[in-house]
Amino acid sequence: MKRAHFPCSADRSWLLLPVLIISIISLTFLLSLTSTQTKSTSSESHFSFHSPKFTFSERDYNKLPRFAYLISGTKGDVPRLKRLLQAVYHPRNYYLLHIDLEASDSERLDLAKYVKSERVIREFGNVMVNGKANLVTYKGPTVIASTLHAVAILLKEAKDWDWFVNLSASDYPLMNQDGNLDLYVGKCIYWDLKLGRADVRVNSVELRIHNSELNELK
Structure with missing residues (x-):
């Protein structure tokens, strides 16, 4: 088969x-x-790209703005002036401290000694104490006159600053100076004149008082 x-x-x-x-x-x-x-x-490359090691060149550092501060006070404000200076101090900036005529000579001398005793401030030499006190009455034009006098001193003694900031002993910053640089927009920075707002530029002092601010204060 x-x-x-x-x-x-x-x-x-x-x-x-x-x-x-x-x-x-x-x-x-x-x-x-x-x-x-x-x-x-x-994903790993993307993370490493956005998280580089911190590098900072001198050329980039010189592009950052410099602020010139007027920090003013009256009788009994020396401790608060010291506290405010410590809070807003940065080696790149300039500071002019002023106590009006109501303060005693001993207070003015105490403030000057404090500036000289601080090692960092002494090293950079960017803090000045106005030895000639101005008469300041906060209901008259003397506030503006004192402020413009401070601007003139800063323009003469420290010519390489960009923006002017006016502070009093009652002020206190909400962020450090590095944070302020992040908020810098390159156009204007406002400071309080008690009579409005003003835009101050480095080479030509240009004041712009707003009528709306004046009306609100009346």
């Missing part, structure tokens, strides 16, 4: 479908794994 013969390919044709399915699944898995590794590498 002759045994029936079937082609080998016909016997194994049913194996092609599972092999094909397994191959497709394996290829898909490999592609997804490669894609995940690529995304992970990309």
Whole structure:
């Protein structure tokens, strides 16, 4: 009796479908794994790009603005003037301290001794104490006159500052000087004249008093 013969390919044709399915699944898995590794590498590069080590060149440092401060007070304000100076001090800036005629000579001398005793301030030499006190009455024009006198002193003694800031002993900053540099917009910085607001520029002192501010104070 002759045994029936079937082609080998016909016997194994049913194996092609599972092999094909397994191959497709394996290829898909490999592609997804490669894609995940690529995304992970990309994320790490993105993180390192936005978190570089801190570098700071002297050329970039010189581009930062310099502020000239007038810090003024009256009788009994020496402790608050010291506290305010410590809060707003930065080696790049300039500071002029003024106590009006109501304060005693001993208070003025105490403030001058304090400035000379501070090592950092003495090293940079950017803090001045106005030895000639001005008469300041806060209901008259003497406030503006005293402020303009301070601007003139700062323009004469320290010519490389950009913006002027007027503070009194009752003021206190909400952020340090590095934070103030971040807020610098390059156009104007306002300071309170008690009669409005003014924009002061370094080479030409330009005052702009707003009528709306005057009306609010009346």
